[in-house]
Each structure stands twice: as structure tokens, then as C-alpha cells.
Amino acid sequence: MKVGIIGAGSIGLLFASYINKVFDVTIYTRTEDQAFQINENGIMMHKNAVTTLSAVRALPIASWKGTEDFTIVTVKQYQLPAVIDVMKHLPALPNNILFLQNGMGHLKLLEKINDINLFVGTVEHGALKQNAFTVSHNGEGETNVALFRGDLSSLQRFAFAVPSDFPINVQEDYYSVLLNKLIVNAVINPLTSILHVKNGELVQNEYFFLTLKAVFDEISYILNLDHPKEHLQRVVEVCKKTAENRSSMLKDIEANRLTEVDAILGFILGEANTRNKPAPLLESIYNFIKGKEQEKGGKW
Known part of the structure; x- marks a missing residue:
């Protein structure tokens, strides 16, 4: 499965580091410079005095074509309108998108996106971005996800395939x-x-x-x-x-x-x-x- 991650902050880097073990991952950055640094150095993750290096492909968001099988949007909520604006100009809309934002204000934005499978979720991990390509995993947690609109099957396949040390739980009710x-x-x-x-x-x-x-x-x-x-x-x-x-x-x-x-x-x-x-x-x-x-x- 090809997975695109939109946003290379702490959560985007953390997700890329873990799921790159089982998926073909491309992370999309806000700047060309960050994409260059990730391609040059890989993503370094620090956890419990152990450093893991992951070779993850990075591109600036302007290069996103939406062709991945599954897309995870990890930007902060106030950055979502810019991402959705980029989506409007894609040759074709992505089939499956998981939005991982704090709060609930973004639900109104998602209601305006039609004809694709939309999922939402919350992240309980503690993570700190140390530089353009380095993230510290400070606290272990879980990711809870649910269907917002569309077909649930692709989310279930994605969640089932992620590494066991980075659990993603599919829940029935997105609102809860x-x-x-x-x-x-x-x-x-x-x-x-x-x-x-x-x-x-x-x-x-x-x-x-x-x-x-x-x-x-x-x-x-x-x-x-x-x-x-x-x-x-x-x-x-x-x-x-x-x-x-x-x-x-x-x-x-x-x-x-x-x-x-x-x-x-x-x-x-x-x-x-x-x-x-x-x-x-x-x-x-x-x-x-x-x-x-x-x-x-x-x-x-």
C-alpha cells in the first residue's frame, strides 16, 4: 500500500518513522528545504535512548498528486484550509484520507469534501520535533480512528497492517x-x-x-x-x-x-x-x- 503523509511536524515525522516499516511512504512538507533535508538524512527518531533511522521519500506539498492508496493529514487545524485548497487542484481526488487534528472545528471543513472515503482520528502519543528530520517519541500511546463518511474497509486494512508497537484502533463512533x-x-x-x-x-x-x-x-x-x-x-x-x-x-x-x-x-x-x-x-x-x-x- 502506498501511503502519503501530509505534514512533517512532530506527528507526521512520527507516523512516517513507524509505518515506513510496512508501507511505501511519501511525506509531504511545507517547504522544499525540509523535503531536501529528509531525503538527505532520512527521518531520525529518538525513543528511550535509542535512535532509529528511516529512509522516507519526501516532497514539498506542491508536488502532491494524490495518487497514494491512503493519505494521512497531520497538519494543525488552522493549516487545513491550505491543504484542502491544494486538493481542489489535484488531477483526481485521493480515494482515502485520514485527518488527525485536535479539536472538532475541522468537521465543518470535511463536510464540504465529497465522493471520497473520509476518516478522522486522535493521537495520544507524545512527540517533539527537534529539527527538520528528527523527532523524539516521548510518550507511548495509541491512535484512535473512525469513519466520518464513505467506506470503512480501507481504514481497517490500514490499521490492521501497521506495526504492533504503533497501534491504531478502529472505533465505531467518530464523534465520541x-x-x-x-x-x-x-x-x-x-x-x-x-x-x-x-x-x-x-x-x-x-x-x-x-x-x-x-x-x-x-x-x-x-x-x-x-x-x-x-x-x-x-x-x-x-x-x-x-x-x-x-x-x-x-x-x-x-x-x-x-x-x-x-x-x-x-x-x-x-x-x-x-x-x-x-x-x-x-x-x-x-x-x-x-x-x-x-x-x-x-x-x-
Whole structure:
């Protein structure tokens, strides 16, 4: 199976490094320079003091023809419109595309794509891009995927073939998959970004934990969550499991990049508006993050 990976950030590099063992992989980069460096050096992955080198073909996104059997889009949500614009100019649309973005705001974009098999998913691995061709696998997890529209069979074949040390689980309901990750991201990412702390400190510091619960309660109220105690426990478990990690949003703030706050909190605030529910705490946190972006001139 030929697999194309759109986006050579931490997740794109991580996926390419693992699935290159069983698939013919091409990774598509935003710049020609990164493609050149990957072709020149391969993809280096650091994990538990062991370095793995993978020879992966790289091309700039402008060279994407959409001819692979399966395509994985790993760019951040605010980069999706540019990718979809490139898709519109392909000679033929790809047959199968898996979108791996945080949040749920991208679902509206996907609704406009017709006549192909669309899948969505969430990634629980911890990864850090160290340079154009090097990624550090900091935390093992799983990838959960589900059908958004079309035929499920190609996703099942793909998931079955991936290496056992990089599990991909096919779930029945895409909404639940994305919602579970959204809640975790909506609590952890913004708070760690504002406080400039690692994930674990949100539950280790009693005052931070009180704020975490207040944020969760507002999210639960807005989304009418079933079994809120289970969702809160999942947030706490993620904080503990990734205690030494810095959230992706915090890393974006520190690197003067745009964050995915619109895809995460923006989606929930949109739901609050639709359901005519107040969200004073989330609105304040959202404004803090947007203010940080503006202050640092965030770009991608």
C-alpha cells in the first residue's frame, strides 16, 4: 500500500518513522528545504535512548498528486484550509484520507469534501520535533480512528497492517472519539499555556487543580456530558500519565507559533453560543491565549 503523509511536524515525522516499516511512504512538507533535508538524512527518531533511522521519500506539498492508496493529514487545524485548497487542484481526488487534528472545528471543513472515503482520528502519543528530520517519541500511546463518511474497509486494512508497537484502533463512533480528546485538550492545553507548567502540575498543585475542575465543569455544562465523572477522571489520568510533558499549545506559545485554541476552545464556545449558555471562564481563557498569540506575532 502506498501511503502519503501530509505534514512533517512532530506527528507526521512520527507516523512516517513507524509505518515506513510496512508501507511505501511519501511525506509531504511545507517547504522544499525540509523535503531536501529528509531525503538527505532520512527521518531520525529518538525513543528511550535509542535512535532509529528511516529512509522516507519526501516532497514539498506542491508536488502532491494524490495518487497514494491512503493519505494521512497531520497538519494543525488552522493549516487545513491550505491543504484542502491544494486538493481542489489535484488531477483526481485521493480515494482515502485520514485527518488527525485536535479539536472538532475541522468537521465543518470535511463536510464540504465529497465522493471520497473520509476518516478522522486522535493521537495520544507524545512527540517533539527537534529539527527538520528528527523527532523524539516521548510518550507511548495509541491512535484512535473512525469513519466520518464513505467506506470503512480501507481504514481497517490500514490499521490492521501497521506495526504492533504503533497501534491504531478502529472505533465505531467518530464523534465520541473526537469528543473524548477534545475535552482533555480543552482542559489541559489552555491552562498549561497560561500557567507555563507541565501537565502534571495541574493535578499536583491544589490551586491549579481547583481551576482545572472549574474549567471542566463549564465544559461539561455546555456540552451536556453524559457521565461527567468519567470524563474528569480521564483528564486527571492524562495529566498524571503525561506529567513531565509540555502540552502542544504551550510549546506553540513558547515557539511564537499560532495555537489550535480556535479548534479546541473555539469549537466549545461556538456550542455555548448555539445552545445559549454562558461560558465566562472559557471566554476569558480563550482571550488570554489569543492575546498571547497577538503579543508574540504567532505564525506557521
